[in-house]
Amino acid sequence: MKTNILGLPVKESELIISELNxxxxxxxxxxxNLRGIHWxxxxxxxxxxxxxxxxxxxxxxxxxxxxxxxxxxLGGSPFHTFEDYIKNSQLPVGKNISIDEKAxxxxxxxxxxxxxxxxxxxxxxxxxxxxxxxxMMSGFIAEQEKTIWMMQAWLEEGL
Numbered sequence: 001m002k003t004n005i006l007g008l009p010v011k012e013s014e015l016i017i018s019e020l021n022x023x024x025x026x027x028x029x030x031x032x033n034l035r036g037i038h039w040x041x042x043x044x045x046x047x048x049x050x051x052x053x054x055x056x057x058x059x060x061x062x063x064x065x066x067x068x069x070x071x072x073x074l075g076g077s078p079f080h081t082f083e084d085y086i087k088n089s090q091l092p093v094g095k096n097i098s099i100d101e102k103a104x105x106x107x108x109x110x111x112x113x114x115x116x117x118x119x120x121x122x123x124x125x126x127x128x129x130x131x132x133x134x135x136m137m138s139g140f141i142a143e144q145e146k147t148i149w150m151m152q153a154w155l156e157e158g159l
Contacts, residue, residue: 004074004075005075006073006074006130006132008074008128008129008130009128010075012124012127012128013074013075013128013130014076015124016074016121016124016125016128016130016133017071017074017075017076018076019117019120019121019124020067020070020071020074020076020078020121020133021071021076021078021079021084021088022088022089022117023067023114023117023118023121024064024067024068024071024078024079024085025079025084025085025086025087025088025089026088026089026090026091026110026113026114026117027060027063027064027067027114028064028082028085028089029085029086029089029091029093029110030060030091030110030111030114031057031060031061031064032093033091033093033094033097033106033107033110034053034056034057034060034107035057036094036095036096036097037049037053037094037097037098037103037106037107038050038053038054038057040096040097040098041053041097041098041100041103042098042099043098043099043100045100049100049103053103056107056147059143063140066136067136068080070132070133070136073132074130074133090113091110091113092106092109094106101155104151104154104155105155107147107151108148108151108152108155111144111147111148111151112148114140114144115141115144115145115148118137118140118141118144119137119141121133121137122134122137122138122141125137
C-alpha cells in the first residue's frame with residue numbers, strides 16, 4: 001500500500017479529499033445563505049437574529065478555511081470557484097429570505113445536510129487513522145448538533 005508524506009494511504013486519502021471538496025462546496029453555499037439572511041432579515045427579532053447570523057457566517061468562514069487547508073494538507077487542491085461550489089453542493093440557495101422562521105429553517109436544514117457529509121468523512125477518515133480529518137469532523141459535528149438544538153428550541157420544535 002502506497003502512503004503519502006503523512007503516512008496515510010494515497011488512494012483512500014484521495015477519496016477523503018474529494019469528500020472534503022464536496023463539504024467545502026456545501027459550506028460555501030451555506031455561508032452565502034447566511035450572509036443573505038443576515039442582510040435581509042426583517043421584523044421584531046431583527047437585532048437578535050442579525051447578530052446571530054453574523055456569528056454563524058463568521059464561524060462558517062473559519063470552517064471553510066480549515067476544510068480547504070485540510071485538502072491541501074492531504075495533497076489535494078481545494079475547490080475555489082463558484083462554478084465548482086454550485087456543481088458540487090446539494091444545499092438549496094436561500095434567496096431573498098427576510099422572515100425569521102424561514103431563515104432558521106434554512107439554517108437547520110443546511111446544518112443537517114452538512115452533518116451527513118461530515119459523518120461520512122468521519123467514518124472514512126477513521127478507517128485509515130486520519131486523525132487530523134477525524135478530529136476536525138468531530139469538532140464540526142459537536143458544534144453543529146448544538147446549533148441545531150438551539151435553533152429548534154428557538155423554533156419551539158423538537159429534534
